[in-house]
Amino acid sequence: xxxxxxxxxxxxxxxxxxxxxxxxxxxxxxxxxxxxxxxxxxxxxxxxxxxxxxxxxxxxxxxxxxxxxxxxxxxxxxxxxxxxxxxxxxxxxxxxxxxxxxxxxxxxxxxxxxxxxxxxxxxxxxxxxxxxxxxxxxxxxxxxxxxxxxxxxxxxxxxxxxxxxxxxxxxxxxxxxxxxxxxxxxxxxxxxxxxxxxxxxxxxxxxxxxxxxxxxxxxxxxxxxxxxxxxxxxxxxxxxxxxxxxxxxxxxxxxxxxxxxxxxxxxxxxxxxxxxxxxxx
Amino acid sequence: xxxxxxxxxxxxxxxxxxxxxxxxxxxxxxxxxxxxxxxxxxxxxxxxxxxxxxxxxxxxxxxxxxxxxxxxxxxxxxxxxxxxxxxxxxxxxxxxxxxxxxxxxxxxxxxxxxxxxxxxxxxxxxxxxxxxxxxxxxxxxxxxxxxxxxxxxxxxxxxxxxxxxxxxxxxxxxxxxxxxxxxxxxxxxxxxxxxxxxxxxxxxxxxxxxxxxxxxxxxxxxxxxxxxxxxxxxxxxxxxxxxxxxxxxxxxxxxxxxxxxxxxxxxxxxxxxxxxxxxxxxxxxxxxxxxxxxxxxxxxxxxxxxxxxxxxxxxxxxxxxxxxxxxxxxxxxxxxxxxxxxxxxxxxxxxxxxxxxxxxxxxxxxxxxxxxxxxxxxxxxxxxxxxxxxxxxxxxxxxxxxxxxxxxxxxxxxxxxxxxxxxxxxxxxxxxxxxxxxxxxxxxxxxxxxxxxxxxxxxxxxxxxxxxxxxxxxxxxxxxxxxxxxxxxxxxxxxxxxxxxxxxxxxxxxxxxxxxxxxxxxxxxxxxxxxxxxxxxxxxxxxxxxxxxxxxxxxxxxxxxxxxxxxxxxxxxxxxxxxxxxxxxxxxx
Numbered sequence: 001x002x003x004x005x006x007x008x009x010x011x012x013x014x015x016x017x018x019x020x021x022x023x024x025x026x027x028x029x030x031x032x033x034x035x036x037x038x039x040x041x042x043x044x045x046x047x048x049x050x051x052x053x054x055x056x057x058x059x060x061x062x063x064x065x066x067x068x069x070x071x072x073x074x075x076x077x078x079x080x081x082x083x084x085x086x087x088x089x090x091x092x093x094x095x096x097x098x099x100x101x102x103x104x105x106x107x108x109x110x111x112x113x114x115x116x117x118x119x120x121x122x123x124x125x126x127x128x129x130x131x132x133x134x135x136x137x138x139x140x141x142x143x144x145x146x147x148x149x150x151x152x153x154x155x156x157x158x159x160x161x162x163x164x165x166x167x168x169x170x171x172x173x174x175x176x177x178x179x180x181x182x183x184x185x186x187x188x189x190x191x192x193x194x195x196x197x198x199x200x201x202x203x204x205x206x207x208x209x210x211x212x213x214x215x216x217x218x219x220x221x222x223x224x225x226x227x228x229x230x231x232x233x234x235x236x237x238x239x240x241x242x243x244x245x246x247x248x249x250x251x252x253x254x255x256x257x258x259x260x261x262x263x264x265x266x267x268x269x270x271x272x273x274x275x276x277x278x279x280x281x
Numbered sequence: 282x283x284x285x286x287x288x289x290x291x292x293x294x295x296x297x298x299x300x301x302x303x304x305x306x307x308x309x310x311x312x313x314x315x316x317x318x319x320x321x322x323x324x325x326x327x328x329x330x331x332x333x334x335x336x337x338x339x340x341x342x343x344x345x346x347x348x349x350x351x352x353x354x355x356x357x358x359x360x361x362x363x364x365x366x367x368x369x370x371x372x373x374x375x376x377x378x379x380x381x382x383x384x385x386x387x388x389x390x391x392x393x394x395x396x397x398x399x400x401x402x403x404x405x406x407x408x409x410x411x412x413x414x415x416x417x418x419x420x421x422x423x424x425x426x427x428x429x430x431x432x433x434x435x436x437x438x439x440x441x442x443x444x445x446x447x448x449x450x451x452x453x454x455x456x457x458x459x460x461x462x463x464x465x466x467x468x469x470x471x472x473x474x475x476x477x478x479x480x481x482x483x484x485x486x487x488x489x490x491x492x493x494x495x496x497x498x499x500x501x502x503x504x505x506x507x508x509x510x511x512x513x514x515x516x517x518x519x520x521x522x523x524x525x526x527x528x529x530x531x532x533x534x535x536x537x538x539x540x541x542x543x544x545x546x547x548x549x550x551x552x553x554x555x556x557x558x559x560x561x562x563x564x565x566x567x568x569x570x571x572x573x574x575x576x577x578x579x580x581x582x583x584x585x586x587x588x589x590x591x592x593x594x595x596x597x598x599x600x601x602x603x604x605x606x607x608x609x610x611x612x613x614x615x616x617x618x619x620x621x622x623x624x625x626x627x628x629x630x631x632x633x634x635x636x637x638x639x640x641x642x643x644x645x646x647x648x649x650x651x652x653x654x655x656x657x658x659x660x661x662x663x664x665x666x667x668x669x670x671x672x673x674x675x676x677x678x679x680x681x682x683x684x685x686x687x688x689x690x691x692x693x694x695x696x697x698x699x700x701x702x703x704x705x706x707x708x709x710x711x712x713x714x715x716x717x718x719x720x721x722x723x724x725x726x727x728x729x730x731x732x733x734x735x736x737x738x739x740x741x742x743x744x745x746x747x748x749x750x751x752x753x754x755x756x757x758x759x760x761x762x763x764x765x766x767x768x769x770x771x772x773x774x775x776x777x778x779x780x781x782x783x784x785x786x787x788x789x790x791x792x793x794x795x796x797x798x799x800x801x802x803x804x805x806x807x808x809x810x811x812x813x814x815x816x817x818x819x820x821x822x823x824x825x826x827x828x829x830x831x832x833x834x835x836x837x838x839x840x841x842x843x844x845x846x847x848x849x850x851x852x853x854x855x856x857x858x859x860x861x862x863x864x865x866x867x868x869x870x
Binding site: 185188201202203205207209 | 742
């Protein structure tokens with residue numbers, strides 16, 4: 001049996017368990033906490049349960065990176081065959097310490113066989129990079145090349161999120177330069193982007209449909225596209241509009257549809273609508 | 282229309298006046314101010330639309346008042362050019378509203394035409410009026426006939442013609458005044474809106490009043506006894522004689538003081554408004570400016586090596602005075618406690634708002650911080666709009682709006698308070714745009730760009746589009762695009778009977794003005810607003826309702842409830858705008 005390349009990511013890629021199984025991707029869960037209660041993202045709590053809890057909970061959820069041990073355990077299993085290698089694509093190191101835990105585990109285990117990439121991305125953006133890397137593995141690239149291609153591709157990822165409110169991002173301390181948008185007395189829908197791994201403000205819009213207009217414009221600016229991902233946080237109805245608009249504009253691009261999971265949802269808050277696109281190589 | 286009766290000859294039984302110097306010019310200007318004050322209300326009432334409007338009379342009065350105040354401090358009081366140059370500068374700093382800005386340009390042109398002349402003869406006067414007309418026309422991008430511009434141009438033509446036949450300045454000015462009034466009467470026929478409302482142009486009438494006041498006292502070296510009785514002209518309001526010509530101290534401080542509320546209250550108090558002159562020779566204006574500016578805010582240091590005028594807001598008046606006195610002999614020192622002054626104004630404006638001293642604004646949070654690359658100064662009436670704009674990132678707010686137009690100096694102070702290298706200025710009112718456009722050349726060390734927002738909803742949209750990370754050009758473009766996407770509805774009551782756009786309007790009717798056009802008239806708010814919403818070809822997604830100062834929250838909520846019921850699918854948001862005169866302002870997006 002020839003050597004295998006195992007693709008590892010984390011739960012902020014918002015890949016559903018069934019997709020992960022079908023794709024053959026290993027997902028390490030981050031942790032979401034409501035006070036004393038602690039859940040593994042996507043394992044102990046799914047998106048539906050999370051948003052229901054978010055709505056009813058008095059405490060604001062917090063999140064934490066997986067322990068190095070969680071990575072070490074997985075690497076040990078995956079790399080039982082000494083020929084095998086791991087490519088780990090993870091959430092932006094500016095947003096989470098996940099990559100830090102993975103790096104510690106890799107150093108303990110066997111750094112030469114574990115190729116870690118800071119994707120400077122999250123959610124749908126991270127997922128598109130994971131899916132592109134799977135294509136590379138299938139095409140026969142070596143682990144080092146897969147990791148290198150992923151690093152090069154991250155500049156081609158655009159992530160846009162139309163939020164209902166900045167409250168969650170603000171409370172969670174991940175607001176970055178979108179700080180400038182905080183505190184408005186008017187009801188505005190902030191459109192943010194994740195750029196170079198950080199949250200940056202794009203626009204303040206007075207309605208969701210104006211936000212969707214702007215998203216479509218921004219995505220147009222990224223063409224030609226390799227792939228597209230559309231995600232929502234308990235905003236299925238708005239997602240229908242978004243799908244229709246993007247579907248009409250990019251009928252020849254396959255779109256991954258999904259939900260913003262618990263950990264990312266703790267920052268986007270309910271009502272968030274996200275789009276990620278990956279430009280062609 | 283009945284034929285215009287000739288104005289009474291001012292020159293009868295007087296010695297010919299062949300030359301005027303600085304004192305006579307000042308006497309003329311002072312008299313013009315008294316005349317303007319006496320007729321201020323009539324000018325205000327020449328309102329084209331039956332809505333509470335920018336007060337042309339008050340704006341012109343405050344502008345001229347600022348001119349006269351500075352003319353009195355002219356460095357060379359006996360020289361005509363010196364007095365006129367000071368008047369021109371004063372009028373520029375004090376200019377409010379479109380009519381005030383144009384008046385300031387008329388004075389600037391007049392001063393230019395009189396440059397290098399210690400005395401003016403009849404030809405010199407005619408030349409100065411001609412230059413006044415030329416400069417005023419140049420200041421307006423699309424000059425419209427039937428306005429103050431037509432009046433100044435016709436007056437200049439009369440002056441030139443008269444100067445060819447006489448060397449008596451009084452005779453020249455007689456003709457100027459007669460022609461100015463005739464031109465005012467013609468405005469009704471020149472502009473459709475004036476014809477519809479059957480009024481003469483307010484700014485043009487104001488200028489005729491100024492010219493008449495000037496003409497009647499220009500020969501004097503002292504303010505004179507009341508002028509002779511006047512003939513009433515057919516189309517104009519009755520002219521009022523000033524109660525006591527020349528008495529500056531009696532001029533209405535109430536209106537003037539409104540300007541003091543122009544900048545939002547500051548947490549640490551206002552400090553002292555300190556004004557004085559430093560007498561030369563050999564003054565280094567630039568280095569004085571640098572030194573004094575560091576000691577306070579809103580520093581205005583203007584002048585030449587012989588005389589420097591300083592106006593500064595400082596917490597350390599003693600320090601400023603010490604620094605200034607080392608530069609030269611000081612005079613006309615005036616130190617006023619601005620917290621007391623400002624508090625007084627607020628008390629008068631609205632007793633309930635006295636607590637406003639404690640309310641924060643974005644500007645006061647970083648009074649001494651280094652300037653940011655790009656900032657926004659925004660004009661807003663009322664506490665609510667002020668807070669909303671601050672919350673959206675406006676760095677400074679200048680109080681003012683529809684019926685309280687800020688002066689150029691107010692706007693300049695607002696720009697300075699924004700504390701940025703480049704400042705975007707949002708006038709948020711059609712009558713403030715021209716004033717705002719005068720600020721850039723006056724704001725030293727700061728590039729000022731005006732995004733010509735005509736109303737508050739446009740101003741809010743512009744602010745929402747602001748991106749502190751983008752450059753000036755990008756921001757101006759973003760803001761202009763955003764402004765085009767919003768529709769403003771201003772709801773008020775008719776201030777008189779009239780007929781506009783085919784609507785028969787009775788005093789007290791509810792009127793909706795959509796993007797400056799009276800669109801709906803009715804007897805209650807919900808019906809009128811509903812009609813506006815139904816008339817939109819593209820149904821708005823979001824309607825933001827800003828309730829005015831006099832509307833209770835409960836009333837506004839029930840209005841919004843009713844609108845929700847009759848406009849399914851439209852989202853409504855209610856905000857406290859706190860504006861005067863307009864019970865509701867709506868933004869349709």
